[in-house]
Amino acid sequence: MAKLSANGNEVFKMVKESGETETCLWTREEYSFRSNGKVLHKYTVKFKQSYAWEKEGGRLHNYGWKQASKWVQADQQGYIDRLTKKGWALV
Secondary structure (H helix, E strand, O other): OOOOHHHOOEEEEEEEEEOOOOOEEEEEEEEEEEOOOEEEEEEEEEEOOOOOOOOOOOEEEEEEEEEEEEOOHHHHHHHHHHHHHOOOEEO
């Protein structure tokens, strides 16, 4: 698991949310582009209620920040353009 404070400041963040699937009510993926050239990825899921003792709205689970790759800061607009074409939103 990557610590945000150990990986410089956030330059920009891209987010993508999707709707209901077979086991999930919704999912959210985030990519955080850091000032030290690393890209961190976080995946958050809200599972459907599978047992009677679970809460009515389902169970929220966060997989935490993981290092996904590295990026070249000189091509910042190129990264934003490519990801927005694939359905990602700039936060």
